[in-house]
Amino acid sequence: MDKNQIEKMIETAIEQLRFSYTPYSGFKVGAALLAKDGKIYTGCNIENAAYTPTNCAERTAFFKAVSEGVTEFEAICVVGGKDGVLTEYAAPCGVCRQVMMEFCNPKTFQVILATGKEQYDIYTLEEILPLGFGPANLC
């Protein structure tokens, strides 16, 4: 990914913060998921009064894409913070890392964590989910 693409991913993830539905935690998360065909799928976190049905921003983006027949991905950008203020990286939770493991090559899938267009770091899925269990383990 070149710098322009990375910046577009960050911008797109930040735009999603306004849709984040967080009446309980106030912690807003936005995601931009880049499919191999070049399309970006967006996501925000969606909370629920019963708490456990809450869906993270990353999974919202993945499930939107997969539900439209897209299952090959290159990268995801995740941003988040209390009341939508981006002070620290919002790293994907364990459940979201596992969903990434289902569809993505851990050695090549890029996870962009950002607090702004000028402040970001990129990790592979393998770096944030070492020894991950995925579809290949069942072959």
Ligand code: THU
């Ligand atoms: N959250 C995400 O959207 N993604 C993550 O990877 C971590 C947590 C959301 C869920 C909940 O709405 C809020 O952040 C606080 O946990």
